[in-house]
Amino acid sequence: MATEQQNQPYNEEAVHKMLQACTDGNLQLISSYLEESRQYTNPPLAAALQDQATGISPLMAAADAGHLNICQKLLEEGAPWNAVCRKGLCAGDYAMNKQHWDIVNLLVDAGTKAELLLGAAIRLQMQNGGMDPNLAPSTESRPVGHEPCTKPDYLNQNVRYNAANTALLDEDDDAVMMEWERPLMDAHASIITGNSQKGKVVLNVGFGMGIIDTALQKLEPKMHFIIEAHPDVYKKMLNDGWDKRPNVRICFGRWQDELPKLMNEGVMFDGMFYDTYGEHFTDLEDFHSYVAKMLSKPNGIYSFFNGLAPDNLFFHGVACQCVKLQLQQMGLDSEFATCQIEVKDSEWDGVRRKYWHGRDVYYLPIVTWNNGHIVREHFGAGIQIQVNNDKRRKSDATDDDNKKTKI
Numbered sequence: 588m589a590t591e592q593q594n595q596p597y598n599e600e601a602v603h604k605m606l607q608a609c610t611d612g613n614l615q616l617i618s619s620y621l622e623e624s625r626q627y628t629n630p631p632l633a634a635a636l637q638d639q640a641t642g643i644s645p646l647m648a649a650a651d652a653g654h655l656n657i658c659q660k661l662l663e664e665g666a667p668w669n670a671v672c673r674k675g676l677c678a679g680d681y682a683m684n685k686q687h688w689d690i691v692n693l694l695v696d697a698g699t700k701a702e703l704l705l706g707a708a709i710r711l712q713m714q715n716g717g718m719d720p721n722l723a724p725s726t727e728s729r730p731v732g733h734e735p736c737t738k739p740d741y742l743n744q745n746v747r748y749n750a751a752n753t754a755l756l757d758e759d760d761d762a763v764m765m766e767w768e769r770p771l772m773d774a775h776a777s778i779i780t781g782n783s784q785k786g787k788v789v790l791n792v793g794f795g796m797g798i799i800d801t802a803l804q805k806l807e808p809k810m811h812f813i814i815e816a817h818p819d820v821y822k823k824m825l826n827d828g829w830d831k832r833p834n835v836r837i838c839f840g841r842w843q844d845e846l847p848k849l850m851n852e853g854v855m856f857d858g859m860f861y862d863t864y865g866e867h868f869t870d871l872e873d874f875h876s877y878v879a880k881m882l883s884k885p886n887g888i889y890s891f892f893n894g895l896a897p898d899n900l901f902f903h904g905v906a907c908q909c910v911k912l913q914l915q916q917m918g919l920d921s922e923f924a925t926c927q928i929e930v931k932d933s934e935w936d937g938v939r940r941k942y943w944h945g946r947d948v949y950y951l952p953i954v955t956w957n958n959g960h961i962v963r964e965h966f967g968a969g970i971q972i973q974v975n976n977d978k979r980r981k982s983d984a985t986d987d988d989n990k991k992t993k994i
C-alpha cells in the first residue's frame with residue numbers, strides 16, 4: 588500500500604543551510620537535514636532542491652567545493668546528476684571547472700548508469716508500443732536553441748540548399764547540414780579510410796551537402812555506397828551526377844530499410860560513417876548493431892558525426908561514454924580524437940537554431956575492432972587532428988556543377 592506523503596514546502600532558508608553545509612563538507616549536518624526531509628518524501632527532497640535564484644543544487648555546491656564523500660552521499664540519496672543551474676551548468680561542470688577529477692569520474696559514472704537505464708526504459712516502452720522517444724515529455728519549456736533536435740516528420744518536409752550553398756535547411760529553417768563542418772567531414776573521411784588510403788569500400792549514411800562524399804571520392808574508393816532518404820536531397824544527387832560517378836552506388840531510402848538489403852547481398856565495409864538528421868539516440872544505437880555485422884574485420888573503421896548532447900560539455904562526455912560502452916559490448920573500441928574547430932557567429936545567419944554551441948573542440952569518434960593496435964598503428968597514441976576552417980573551400984561538394992538546381 589502506498590504511504591501517503593506530505594509535501595515538503597520550499598523553504599529558502601533550509602535550502603541555503605543545506606547548500607552551505609555542502610560547501611563546508613559537513614556530512615553530519617547534511618545527514619541530519621536529509622533525515623528531516625525524509626519525513627516528507629523518500630528519497631529526501633533536500634538532496635534535490637535547488638536555490639530558486641541561482642539554481643544551485645546541493646550536488647553542485649559539493650562538487651564545486653571538491654567534497655567527494657558528500658557527492659557520493661547525495662547521489663545515494665537521489666540527487667539528480669543532470670540538474671542544471673541558471674547558467675546551464677551541472678554538477679559535473681562545476682567539478683570540471685575546479686579540476687576535481689575524482690568527482691568528475693564519480694559523476695560520469697552516475698550519469699552513464701542513469702542514461703543507460705533510461706535508454707533501456709525508453710526501448711522497453713517503444714517495444715511495448717508505448718512512448719515515442721521523440722515525444723518524451725519535457726518538464727519545462729526551453730529556448731529554441733536548446734530544443735531536442737529529433738524531428739520525426741523530417742522526411743516529409745521540403746528541404747532547400749541556401750543561395751550561397753553553404754547550408755541545407757529544412758522547413759523550419761533549421762540546418763540539416765552546414766559548410767562550416769567541412770574540415771570535420773574531411774577528417775572523418777580520412778579516418779574511415781585508415782588515414783586517407785585509396786581503394787577502400789566505404790559507406791556514408793546521409794548525403795546532406797555531399798561534403799564527406801566529395802572527400803571520399805578524392806580517395807578513389809573501390810566502392811562507395813551512399814544511403815540517403817530524403818527525396819529532395821536525392822534529386823540533387825541526381826542533378827549533380829552522383830549516380831554517374833565511378834564506383835558510386837546510391838541507395839535511396841532510409842538506412843533502416845537499405846542496410847538490411849546490402850547485408851543480404853553480403854556487402855561489408857572497410858569504412859562506415861553515420862550522419863543523419865532528425866533521428867533519435869536510439870536510432871544511432873540501432874545503427875550500431877549493423878556496424879557490428881557489416882564492418883569488415885579486423886581493420887574496418889567506423890565513425891559518426893558527434894553532435895551528442897551538444898549544449899553541455901559534461902553531458903556530451905556522458906553521452907560519448909554511453910556510446911563507447913554500447914560499442915564495447917559488440918567488440919568495438921572507441922577513441923575520441925580532439926579536433927580544434929571555430930564556428931563564427933555569422934555562420935548561423937538565416938538559421939533558426941544553432942546545433943553547435945560555441946565549443947572549440949570536436950571529439951571525433953574512431954571505432955575499430957577490439958585490437959587497439961590498429962588505431963595506434965595508423966594514428967599514434969593521443970590522437971589530435973588539425974582542422975582548419977579558414978582553408979576550407981566553399982562547397983566543393985558540387986565543384987563540377989555550378990549548374991546545380993536549388994531545391
Ligand SMILES: C[S@@+](CC[C@H](N)C(=O)[O-])C[C@H]1O[C@@H](n2cnc3c(N)ncnc32)[C@H](O)[C@@H]1O
Pocket residue numbers: 763764772792793794795796797798799800814815816817820840841842843862863864865866
Ligand atoms: C547532416 S546531413 C549529412 C551531411 C553529410 N555528412 C555531408 O557531409 O554533407 C544528414 C542527411 O541524412 C539524411 N537522412 C536523415 N534520415 C535518414 C535515414 N533514416 N536514412 C538515410 N538518410 C537519412 C538527411 O536527408 C540528410 O541528407
